[in-house]
């Protein structure tokens with residue numbers, strides 16, 4: 001029977017689901033553990049930077065007598081052009097191989113690759129994982145944040161940026177194309193090794209302009225910077241982070257209430273130790289589920305995230321002031337993925353009181 005089955009604790013990012021001919025692949029994933037894939041993601045640079053609604057024809061008059069009619073006298077309504085950026089059939093990444101490419105594959109591909117290397121990000125990742133390994137998959141929130149970074153590149157130019165829960169590192173790589181220093185952080189040696197490999201293989205995107213990505217361990221559950229394991233921080237890096245960071249970014253990191261609480265504690269602690277005012281951009285996908293408890297569709301993880309945002313904004317500790325805003329998703333799409341309406345981007349501005 002050609003049916004996709006997963007263990008009950010398996011989670012699967014939607015990013016690769018729309019690929020043709022991957023059903024058979026998905027079906028095998030449970031049986032063989034977590035095979036590693038390498039995918040390439042093209043940056044679509046020929047975007048004019050306009051909201052698609054800007055291109056709509058504007059009617060001078062709303063008088064119905066002006067509206068064209070067909071031969072039967074019915075109104076001939078001009079339809080909005082189809083928004084191709086949210087096309088449900090969009091094919092997202094191209095899977096290069098199920099493991100590191102062989103040298104002959106690399107030779108064959110190298111000419112084409114070199115030609116378009118400027119616009120291609122290559123990411124090693126897995127596709128279906130237990131919840132504790134979700135960072136090894138790529139999530140739509142990472143693309144939404146990456147789109148925002150490219151759309152607002154002048155804002156991030158030359159900045160020092162901290163990414164929390166970076167996973168495979170895709171968003172940090174995009175950020176390093178414009179920022180000066182990116183602290184790309186997550187937890188777990190295995191994941192950080194994968195992330196470091198992705199950073200290394202994509203260094204042509206940021207090294208020429210002397211930007212750097214530091215892959216480091218930063219556990220929201222811990223109160224301090226890790227200094228004794230692999231991917232640990234030096235004193236100089238911690239000082240640089242506190243002295244120079246002006247942006248914190250995080251993509252799809254709120255899916256478990258305890259982790260969300262820990263994330264917000266971390267954002268509070270770090271931003272109150274930063275010398276400069278900082279702005280956090282957090283993407284989230286509102287995943288709706290039917291629950292027996294509510295007898296309705298709900299998204300408890302999203303509700304908890306909103307509760308944490310409200311708490312942060314209302315907090316009056318005499319030291320910090322936080323302002324929370326929802327960012328309008330009208331910026332262009334530089335990556336091909338399904339920009340579903342459940343995707344949101346939140347801006348949190350942190351300012352120290354009594355300077």
Ligand SMILES: C[S@@+](CC[C@H](N)C(=O)[O-])C[C@H]1O[C@@H](n2cnc3c(N)ncnc32)[C@H](O)[C@@H]1O
Pocket residue numbers: 134135136137138139140141142164165166167168185186187191218219220221250251252253259262
């Ligand atoms: C859904 S993944 C998102 C990964 C990536 N940002 C993306 O959008 O593709 C959530 C990320 O949060 C990280 N995470 C979970 N608990 C964490 C913790 N205590 N400290 C730091 N990162 C954590 C996971 O390792 C994972 O990389």
